[in-house]
Amino acid sequence: xxxxxxxxxxxxxxxxxYAILDGFDLGVGILHLFIRGDTERRLAMNAIxxxxxxxxxxxxxxxxxxxAAFPEVYASAFSGFYTALMLLLVTLIFRAVAIEFRSxxxxxxxxxxxxxxxxxxxxxxxxxxxxAFGNIAAGVPMDASHNITGGxxxxxxxxxxxxxxxxxxxxxxxxxxxxVLKTEGDLQARVHSWVRPLIVWFVILYALTTMATxxxxxxLAERMRAQPAWFLVPVATMLAVANVxxxxxxxxxxxxxxxxxAAIGLxxxxxxxxxxxxLLLASNAPANSLTIVNAASSSKTLGIMLIIAIIGVPLVLxxxxxxxxxxxxxxxxxxxxx
Amino acid sequence: MDDLTPLLARIQFAVTxxxxxxxxxxxxxxxxxxxxxEGLYLKTREPLWxxxxxxxxxxxxxxxxxxxxxxxxxxxEFGTNWATYSRFVGDVFGSALAAEGIFAFFLESGxxxxxxxxxxxxxxxxxxxxxxxxxxxxxxxxxxxxxANSWMHTPAGHHIVQGxxxxxxxxxxxxxxxxxxxxxxRLSHVLVGAWLAGAFLVLSISAWYLLKRKHEVFARASxxxxxxxxVVAALLQxxxxxxxxxxxxxxQPAKFAAMEGHYSAKAAADLTVAGWVxxxxxxxxxxxxxxxxxxxxHQDFTTPVTGLDAIxxxxxxxVQITFQAYHAxxxxxxxxxxxxxxxxxxxxxxxxxxxxxxxxxLVFAVFGPQLANQLGWMAAEIGRQPWIVQGLMRTRxxxxxxxxxxxxxxxxxxxxxxYLGLFAAFIYLLNDxxxxxxxxxxxxxxxxxxxxxxxxxxxxxxxxGEG
Numbered sequence: 149x150x151x152x153x154x155x156x157x158x159x160x161x162x163x164x165x166y167a168i169l170d171g172f173d174l175g176v177g178i179l180h181l182f183i184r185g186d187t188e189r190r191l192a193m194n195a196i197x198x199x200x201x202x203x204x205x206x207x208x209x210x211x212x213x214x215x216a217a218f219p220e221v222y223a224s225a226f227s228g229f230y231t232a233l234m235l236l237l238v239t240l241i242f243r244a245v246a247i248e249f250r251s252x253x254x255x256x257x258x259x260x261x262x263x264x265x266x267x268x269x270x271x272x273x274x275x276x277x278x279x280a281f282g283n284i285a286a287g288v289p290m291d292a293s294h295n296i297t298g299g300x301x302x303x304x305x306x307x308x309x310x311x312x313x314x315x316x317x318x319x320x321x322x323x324x325x326x327x328v329l330k331t332e333g334d335l336q337a338r339v340h341s342w343v344r345p346l347i348v349w350f351v352i353l354y355a356l357t358t359m360a361t362x363x364x365x366x367x368l369a370e371r372m373r374a375q376p377a378w379f380l381v382p383v384a385t386m387l388a389v390a391n392v393x394x395x396x397x398x399x400x401x402x403x404x405x406x407x408x409x410a411a412i413g414l415x416x417x418x419x420x421x422x423x424x425x426x427l428l429l430a431s432n433a434p435a436n437s438l439t440i441v442n443a444a445s446s447s448k449t450l451g452i453m454l455i456i457a458i459i460g461v462p463l464v465l466x467x468x469x470x471x472x473x474x475x476x477x478x479x480x481x482x483x484x485x486x
Numbered sequence: 487m488d489d490l491t492p493l494l495a496r497i498q499f500a501v502t503x504x505x506x507x508x509x510x511x512x513x514x515x516x517x518x519x520x521x522x523x524e525g526l527y528l529k530t531r532e533p534l535w536x537x538x539x540x541x542x543x544x545x546x547x548x549x550x551x552x553x554x555x556x557x558x559x560x561x562x563e564f565g566t567n568w569a570t571y572s573r574f575v576g577d578v579f580g581s582a583l584a585a586e587g588i589f590a591f592f593l594e595s596g597x598x599x600x601x602x603x604x605x606x607x608x609x610x611x612x613x614x615x616x617x618x619x620x621x622x623x624x625x626x627x628x629x630x631x632x633x634a635n636s637w638m639h640t641p642a643g644h645h646i647v648q649g650x651x652x653x654x655x656x657x658x659x660x661x662x663x664x665x666x667x668x669x670x671x672r673l674s675h676v677l678v679g680a681w682l683a684g685a686f687l688v689l690s691i692s693a694w695y696l697l698k699r700k701h702e703v704f705a706r707a708s709x710x711x712x713x714x715x716x717v718v719a720a721l722l723q724x725x726x727x728x729x730x731x732x733x734x735x736x737x738q739p740a741k742f743a744a745m746e747g748h749y750s751a752k753a754a755a756d757l758t759v760a761g762w763v764x765x766x767x768x769x770x771x772x773x774x775x776x777x778x779x780x781x782x783x784h785q786d787f788t789t790p791v792t793g794l795d796a797i798x799x800x801x802x803x804x805v806q807i808t809f810q811a812y813h814a815x816x817x818x819x820x821x822x823x824x825x826x827x828x829x830x831x832x833x834x835x836x837x838x839x840x841x842x843x844x845x846x847x848l849v850f851a852v853f854g855p856q857l858a859n860q861l862g863w864m865a866a867e868i869g870r871q872p873w874i875v876q877g878l879m880r881t882r883x884x885x886x887x888x889x890x891x892x893x894x895x896x897x898x899x900x901x902x903x904x905y906l907g908l909f910a911a912f913i914y915l916l917n918d919x920x921x922x923x924x925x926x927x928x929x930x931x932x933x934x935x936x937x938x939x940x941x942x943x944x945x946x947x948x949x950x951g952e953g
Contacts, residue, residue, distance in 0.1 A: 197599075197603060198599035198603050201598060202592065202599065204558065205591040205595045208557075208558060208591055209584065209591065210587075211561040211562055211583075211587075212586060212587040213584045214580075215572065215583055216577075216580030216581045218576075219572055219573055219577060220576070222564075222572055222576060222580070223576070223886075225565070226562050226566045226569070227565060227566055227569035227887075228888060230886070230889050230893045230897070231893055231897070233566055234897040234901075235900075237558060238901075238904055240555070240558055241555040241558070244554060244555040245552060247551075248548065248551035248552075249911060293651070294651065295887055295888040442650040445580070445581075445656070446577055449578075449581055449657045452581060452657065452660050453584060456581075456588060457588065460585075460589055460592075463592070463593075464592040464596075467592065467597065468592070471599050474599075475599065475603070475607070482603075482606065483925075483927075484602060484605060484606075
């Protein structure tokens with residue numbers, strides 16, 4: 149595999165890592181207002197307390213890696229999605245500070261305000277990221293200099309919105325499973341009762357998105373038509389999704405969580421397989437698309453970056469695993485808790 | 487893109503980075519402070535130091551959260567506001583940013599969890615390791631971002647070649663990029679500036695407690711460490727500042743001439759303590775030491791220094807604002823040296839606590855390093871104009887071609903509103919934390935902490951006895 153393709157995979161891995169990890173803490177945020185009671189809300193927030201910050205670093209590093217490996221995509225996508233991206237950043241700011249600020253004052257109004265900021269920020273972030281992902285999958289109008297020409301309203305097309313809503317439900321399901329894993333007693337029972345309807349809704353939306361993709365975004369299926377072995381990816385995705393309710397039924401929450409994590413990773417892989425070697429498709433004129441060749445940094449830089457990744461990624465995985473290990477088990481409120 | 491885009495893009499970027507830059511220096515400075523006090527706790531096992539460490543950890547958490555939230559914005563704004571720049575430099579500049587993510591942010595955020603929530607989950611030594619790692623991560627992040635920024639001032643280790651979509655900079659030598667001519671001078675100057683920000687926050691809050699005669703034992707301990715830290719940092723800043731200025735004079739003569747208000751192409755440069763640049767007459771009015779700048783650079787009052795007249799008019803930075811920001815920074819820096827030395831002297835003579843005026847000065851001195859840090863960056867970045875990358879690309883050519891001023895105006899208003907609100911909430915919570923004071927329980931050992939801890943400790947003890 150050439151360096152450019154390796155970096156395509158690495159960027160996809162960072163994106164998948166982000167979606168899996170921040171996915172569950174965004175999901176916890178989306179469900180936040182449905183959780184009743186101050187102690188219960190604190191428990192839910194503290195379930196993600198030690199890890200949400202590290203989860204968000206995957207996005208920061210993804211942004212940096214995209215800048216370094218495919219600067220053309222970094223420049224085109226973020227200038228083209230200007231207003232949407234600014235809104236996304238504001239939603240992420242709100243949820244980040246809400247987690248930190250909420251517990252600092254006992255006043256119910258203070259806490260209610262930050263609860264809303266946390267939930268709205270999480271919901272908005274998930275929706276906007278889903279919409280962005282939908283647009284990347286579908287392609288966007290670009291001129292010959294790779295400048296995106298459609299405005300904010302162009303991004304809010306029905307297909308992208310469908311992917312956005314699917315993402316929200318997917319993260320809510322993923323977050324609910326995480327909460328079941330981390331909580332106990334009444335709160336756990338309550339969240340447990342949401343898992344099944346969320347799975348049902350996700351499966352319906354996933355089926356709709358798949359149909360919409362096959363009808364209106366046939367380019368995403370071309371590689372599978374040409375090389376049927378890739379059909380294993382959607383098959384594995386289906387199996388991972390189907391396994392979630394099975395594990396929940398048998399009370400194996402951790403395996404359910406692994407299954408929904410795998411499903412998210414596979415969904416990113418599915419789009420990656422469909423797009424490769426394109427990174428940003430020009431929906432108006434395929435020749436204007438940004439690919440792993442015309443969007444990439446020099447081979448020398450990709451090589452240097454690969455060395456950095458080979459040194460850095462094992463370290464990152466080691467302390468990520470370490471932190472999750474230290475904070476394993478059911479969440480309890482303590483003096484240092486949020 | 488329209489006529490207003492370059493200016494608005496700069497203002498929007500300046501507002502978001504300026505606000506962001508209040509916080510990471512506090513994390514870096516408080517990080518060092520935490521490493522010192524928790525180290526003292528481990529060494530002496532004195533519960534007081536544990537209390538000090540835990541209190542300042544909470545202040546650290548507050549600054550860190552806003553630093554992360556506002557820093558996320560910066561990671562994307564090169565692409566949103568400066569797409570042409572991003573295309574031109576991504577090969578070089580992007581690498582440093584990616585390295586920052588992988589080497590600094592993960593380290594910081596991973597160990598932060600242990601630092602904040604791990605007091606009772608891991609042993610004291612493991613916790614101390616986490617504190618050191620968070621502090622190291624904060625410093626690494628400064629390393630990579632300052633390396634990236636320094637490359638914009640003194641580009642090195644690259645060549646300009648035809649890329650897939652036009653000319654662009656590509657790496658030729660990664661280490662030459664990292665150790666570009668200004669990176670180490672600027673890094674040391676930025677880091678010590680951050681230490682000052684942390685040290686003076688500690689001094690401010692501790693002095694306030696002493697004035698109010700609250701938590702005096704705690705405040706004395708914090709003040710002692712904070713004061714020594716502040717003196718060391720203030721004096722070090724003189725060294726790094728001098729090295730930085732020498733570097734600018736050598737590598738970016740136009741910026742240096744603007745900082746000093748020096749026009750004459752071939753004359754010795756004066757040193758202005760404070761003054762006003764007459765941009766029409768090409769002179770500086772104020773308190774001037776003739777030949778002073780030449781002396782500082784070359785140890786000789788008569789050596790000529792390149793002036794603005796030697797630089798083509800379309801390559802000169804705005805002089806007045808660069809000059810004023812630079813001189814205000816130096817004025818504040820010098821005051822901080824004097825202030826910290828005087829406070830140290832009073833403390834040594836045992837008169838600091840009775841010198842209430844001095845304590846009041848320390849309470850408000852917290853703004854000094856913050857202002858100096860902001861002004862220093864203004865001098866550095868405005869002094870580089872009209873270039874975004876010195877000598878390679880002009881700022882007005884760097885903006886996103888498909889972003890119009892309306893979009894930037896929208897985001898400028900959005901972020902200004904959100905950041906004002908955030909700042910208000912930050913001050914409110916910091917004040918709340920100060921009013922609340924250190925937690926008395928933190929001064930005691932784990933046995934005194936919480937009922938279930940007692941049972942655990944007793945249970946553990948009994949098990950030991952039976953074994």
